[in-house]
Amino acid sequence: MSMDRRKSCAAIAAMLLLGMTGQALGKSDFEYGPVFNSFGKHAHVQGVSFPENQTFKVAFDVANAAEPGEVNRKFESLARFINMHVANGVKHDNLSLALVVHGSATEEMLKSAHFKQRTGQTNGSETLLNALIAQGVEVIVCGQSAAAHGVENTALIDGIKMDLSAMTAHARLAQKGYSTNPF
Structure with a gap:
């Protein structure tokens, strides 16, 4: 077999292998767990590892609400x-994780009865928010957005905290060493 033919065969074999690998990691390979069995699907990524004492301090920022009755993807x-x-x-x-909520997502911090009164729908994010709080996530709502949306402390899902503003919450978290997740 000539050198050019061997190179062509090797290139075709590589493309087929890459194509099969791409197919092997389709959407069906995403799974729940080990912490949440109904939220947070993820895929295994080969070759990624972490040191034994890896730590993360990350704040997630969410300003946009989901459609009423749906889970907020953020x-x-x-x-x-x-x-x-x-x-x-x-x-x-x-x-060490935090969720800082402001803008239209503020109303998703409401207990179901209050949310339904406003929207006519159930709060699709309440179950997930309760699960996150149960796993130690600090959920903080912006006091300025709460005031703008007429959200009072007593109407918040149990365990959600209110700060002066989202900016204040992020500044406090940064002082504790948290980075902000850009996604």
């Missing part, structure tokens, strides 16, 4: 962050 990103890191060896206790 909140679900935080569940995915937890699932994928714990699944890949990061100790759950080494995750």
